[in-house]
Amino acid sequence: MSTVIEARGLSKRAGRATLLDDVGLSVEAGEMVAIIGPNGAGKSTLLRLLSGDLRPSEGEVRLKQRDITSYTPRELAARRAMLSQHINVTFPFTVEEIVLMGAGERSARDAGPLVEAALDEVGLSHFRERQLPTLSGGEQQRTHFARVLVQLACGEAEHGPGLLLLDEPTSSLDLRHQIDLVEAARRRAAGGTAVIAILHDLNLAIRFANRLIVLNGGRLTADGPRADIVTREIIRDIFEIDAVVHQADDGVPYVLPQSMRAVQSEPPPR
Amino acid sequence: MSVAVGTDARSPQRTGAGRRFTSIAIPLLLAVLAATAIVALTVGAAGIPLSRLPAALGLAGNATADAMTARDQLVLWSIRIPRIAATAMVGGLLAAAGAIMQGLFRNPLADPALVGVASGGALAAASAIVFTDSRFGETLRFLQTELLPLAAFAGSLATTAILYGISSRAGRTSIAIFLLAGVAITAITNAGIGLLVFIADDRQLRDITFWMLGSMSGVTWTKAAVLAPVLVIGLAACAYIARGLDLLVLGEADAFHGGVDVERLKRISIVMVSAMTGVAVSISGVIGFVGIVVPHLLRLVIGPAHRLLLPASVLSGAILMVGADTLARTIVAPAEMPIGILTAAVGAPVFLGILLRQRGLASL
Numbered sequence: 001m002s003t004v005i006e007a008r009g010l011s012k013r014a015g016r017a018t019l020l021d022d023v024g025l026s027v028e029a030g031e032m033v034a035i036i037g038p039n040g041a042g043k044s045t046l047l048r049l050l051s052g053d054l055r056p057s058e059g060e061v062r063l064k065q066r067d068i069t070s071y072t073p074r075e076l077a078a079r080r081a082m083l084s085q086h087i088n089v090t091f092p093f094t095v096e097e098i099v100l101m102g103a104g105e106r107s108a109r110d111a112g113p114l115v116e117a118a119l120d121e122v123g124l125s126h127f128r129e130r131q132l133p134t135l136s137g138g139e140q141q142r143t144h145f146a147r148v149l150v151q152l153a154c155g156e157a158e159h160g161p162g163l164l165l166l167d168e169p170t171s172s173l174d175l176r177h178q179i180d181l182v183e184a185a186r187r188r189a190a191g192g193t194a195v196i197a198i199l200h201d202l203n204l205a206i207r208f209a210n211r212l213i214v215l216n217g218g219r220l221t222a223d224g225p226r227a228d229i230v231t232r233e234i235i236r237d238i239f240e241i242d243a244v245v246h247q248a249d250d251g252v253p254y255v256l257p258q259s260m261r262a263v264q265s266e267p268p269p270r
Numbered sequence: 271m272s273v274a275v276g277t278d279a280r281s282p283q284r285t286g287a288g289r290r291f292t293s294i295a296i297p298l299l300l301a302v303l304a305a306t307a308i309v310a311l312t313v314g315a316a317g318i319p320l321s322r323l324p325a326a327l328g329l330a331g332n333a334t335a336d337a338m339t340a341r342d343q344l345v346l347w348s349i350r351i352p353r354i355a356a357t358a359m360v361g362g363l364l365a366a367a368g369a370i371m372q373g374l375f376r377n378p379l380a381d382p383a384l385v386g387v388a389s390g391g392a393l394a395a396a397s398a399i400v401f402t403d404s405r406f407g408e409t410l411r412f413l414q415t416e417l418l419p420l421a422a423f424a425g426s427l428a429t430t431a432i433l434y435g436i437s438s439r440a441g442r443t444s445i446a447i448f449l450l451a452g453v454a455i456t457a458i459t460n461a462g463i464g465l466l467v468f469i470a471d472d473r474q475l476r477d478i479t480f481w482m483l484g485s486m487s488g489v490t491w492t493k494a495a496v497l498a499p500v501l502v503i504g505l506a507a508c509a510y511i512a513r514g515l516d517l518l519v520l521g522e523a524d525a526f527h528g529g530v531d532v533e534r535l536k537r538i539s540i541v542m543v544s545a546m547t548g549v550a551v552s553i554s555g556v557i558g559f560v561g562i563v564v565p566h567l568l569r570l571v572i573g574p575a576h577r578l579l580l581p582a583s584v585l586s587g588a589i590l591m592v593g594a595d596t597l598a599r600t601i602v603a604p605a606e607m608p609i610g611i612l613t614a615a616v617g618a619p620v621f622l623g624i625l626l627r628q629r630g631l632a633s634l
Contacts, residue, residue, distance in 0.1 A: 053523050077529025084524050090376045091519050091574035101517055104529055144520075151528065 004029050004163050004194035005050060005080075009059035012045050019045045021218045022059070029161040032189045033196045034209035038239055041215040043198045044085070047167050050196065051082045063163065077104065078155035080163035083148045085171065087140070089132045095119070095143050096128040102150030114153050118146035121184055123177070137172040145169060145181060152193065161192035168198050182208045202255045206230055214238055230255060295572050299585035303358065306589050310354050310596040315604050316345050356489040357595045358588035359497040360550045361560055365587025366504060367546040368561020369568075369580055373515035374539045375445055378569070378624060381561045382547040385433065385452025386459060387426050388558075391551040392482060393459040394425025396466045399477045418481070419493065419552035426548025429455055434540055443536045445522075484555035484610025486595045493553050500549045501584070507542045508580035511535055515576040557610045559617020560587055566624055 005027050012020040020042040027033055035043050048054040050061060052068045061068040063079060071079070081102070089098065099118055103111030119125045122142040132140060148164070155162050166185065170178040182204060189195045199205040205212060212229040214222035216238055222229050230253045235243045242258040291298070312318050318326055326342035364382075372380045382388055398421035433455060437448035463478075470478060514535040517525040522532050551557075564586045565579060572578055591609075594616075598609040 048523070051527060053526055073526055073531045074529040077527065082524075082527040084521075084527070087520050087524055089519050091378070092569065093516075093519065093574055097516075097573070097575060101520070101528060105513075147528075 002029050002161075003027070004064060004161065005196075006062045007046075007050060007059065008062075010046070010049055010056045010061065011058040012042075012049060012054065013057045018218055020049070020056075023215075023218075023220045024059075025213060025220065025223060027163075027194045027196060029192045029194055030189055031194050031211060032186065032209040033194075033211045033213055034205035035196065035198045035213045035215060036200075036202065036205050036238070037215035042218040043215050044167055046215065047082070047165050047196070047198060050163075051080060051165055052076050053082075064159075074104070077151060078162075079159055080165060081148045081152040081155065082165040083145055083167060083169050085167045087144055089140070092131040092133060094129050094131055095124055095135070098132055098143050099146045099150055102147040102152075103154055104151070106154060111150065111154070114150050115146075118149040118153075121149065121180075122146045123180065138174060138177060141169070141172045142177060142181075145184075149184070149188075152188065156191075156193065161194065164188055164193050164195045166195070166197035168200060170199065170201065170204060178204060202230075202235070206253060206255070227253065292572050292578060295578060295582050296585070299582060299589065303585055303589050303592070306592045306596075307354055307358070310357075310592050311346065311350055313596060313600055314345075314350060315599070316341070318342050318345065352491045352494045353486055353489045353595070354592055356494040356497055356553055357486045357591050359494070359501050360486070360554045360557070361587035361589070361591025362584035363497065363501060363504060363546040363550040363587070364557060364560040365564035365583040365590070366508060366580055367543045367550070369565035369576070369583040370508070370511070370515065370539050370546075371543050371561070372565055373518060373576055374536065374543075375449065376519055376521075378566055379562065379621070380449075381558075382543055383556070383558050383561070384456075385449060386429050386455035387433075387452075387544050387547045388551050388556050389456045389459040389463075390429025391422040391426035391548050392556050393462045393466075394421040394428075395481055395552070395555075396463050396478045397421065399481065400466050400470050400474050419496065419549075422552035423548045426544050426551060429459070430540060430544035430548075443533065443540070445536070448540075480608060481555045482610075483608035484557040484613070485598075485606065485608050486554055486591075487599070487606055489553065497549060497553060500545055504542055504546050505581065505584065507538060508576070508584075511538055511542075512576035512580060515539070516574075519574070555608075555610060557591075557613050559613050559621060560590060562624075563617045563620045564590060566620070 003026055007026070008024050010020055010023040011018065023042075023046060035046065037043055045054065049056050052061070052063070052071065055069065063071070063076070068076070096115065096119070099115050100108055100111060102118075103114065108115075116125070119128055122145055124139065124142055124146065127135065127139065127143075132143060135143065148166075152162055152164055164185065169181055169185075173181060178201070185195050185197065185208065195209075197205075197208065199208060206226050210226055211224065212222070212226050213220060214229060214234070221238070222234060230245055232243060232245055235241070235245070235255060244256045244258060245253050246256060248254055308320075308323070312320055312323060322339070322342055325339050326346050328343070367382050368380075371382055371385070372378050374380070395418055398417045402417055433448055433451050434443065436451045437444050463482075467475060467478060514525065514530045514532075517528045517530045518532070518535065520528065525535075526532050547561075565583050568579055568582050568586060572582060590613075594612045595609050598607045598612055601607060
């Protein structure tokens, strides 16, 4: 196993607010990691720092043993792919054109099979000629996921196992497509890709990843195998809700929130 | 294995398959441009029927021909051809600048005129008209024809430089601030133009007004020669930035994730838009809406991919401008209608149409 991405002492400040405070982590090739935590915990900030899009106020990120700032945008794109949360396409590009954008400098002919496979994987082959702005939010999200898969495949063909970052990739998806997306990400990890995803659905996160990272108030408060993280106490600490943790038939834990009301009445620490 | 490769090679769909005209767009537009240019050559104050055109162009035999041919040749080579060439290039530059700016702002209504680039040029041109005329008397008056385009070009570039300075910090350019600062700069330059109009005498006023309305009359080979290199560099730049502009539709962060050097893309685009607009405006005066109407209509037919959209915009802008200019110099012949009036009369309704369409989509 080789380390794909490593972060040391990452802090990010914007004005007086500290978005992220001294976060360190390391993810190996083939690992599947889910980042969980309440709103405003710094999850998206962490992902953007890991993607090279944001520069940390302190600390450094190393992608494949190299300082992430030493890559050009194009070199970076060949080694990590990222799916953002909100993408609003204003011009009438077709689904196929959007997915093809993941193929970089490759011609439409070269990338054709990859585009085809990705569209098939997200179940949008029949929509290839539809204009993106006419599709539903979930269909648009799947289109962008297909684009990111094409980018990942193009990069991995040249540089070996890469990094796949997903920022709430299931936020607009129905149940079936949530599972499909998670399965697709799983297949990438089985092929050696390091996958890091922000997921809000705890049970999906547990199913998705064997390793969970918990962010709270800009700090990394827990990092480990799901069985260690998914306990009634830790969930109460993070989300301030009472939840019962059961075990599914296959031994994987699942979480059942008991009440919508907060356990503690004081406001959450900022 | 070889069978599998064979099927793979056939199965990939062309980009934007399902859209018509993508493969024949460029040849088709070239043919239309050629036809428009031929019509433009034959009509005008001195009509040259199609039958006399080959001789006048020196394409058919007996070149030593009669007085009629000599007159035709004079009209064509020293007046009409440079004018048509310059008009076509101005139209191409304006349309391509509009398409680039719309890609940059991810908004089909963005236009170089919107961010003050054109009005910066107009202020400089108005200054040239007023000051060369009055302050320095006759000494500079004869320079006005040469000074005007230079001033307009310099004014556009200076405006862009100021805008870029305001909207860039630590190597990052904020497109929103660029747009808003452009609105403010437009107001300032309009105030400047108003002041010049206030102090101008009657003749200067007439010069300023006509220049502002836009006109292709009095174009010489020298002026046409200024446009050509900018168009060539512009086309080369278009090929270079096309993919980046496509990805920019995803937003700046996601274009970066896709491998685009976004800051460099923005720098090149801004410089190209101001150079293309500046040089076009310097020759023709302010001509609005070509930069909005042409790319918008093209997107409906050939799709928004910039690799095709940008060159197609150049050709369509050229067709539109040559057609409009031909109309401008024939409908009220022997006088000339300012071409800016024509393009605005056609363009503004199309602009409103886009707005209404967007409103309709938003309410769905």
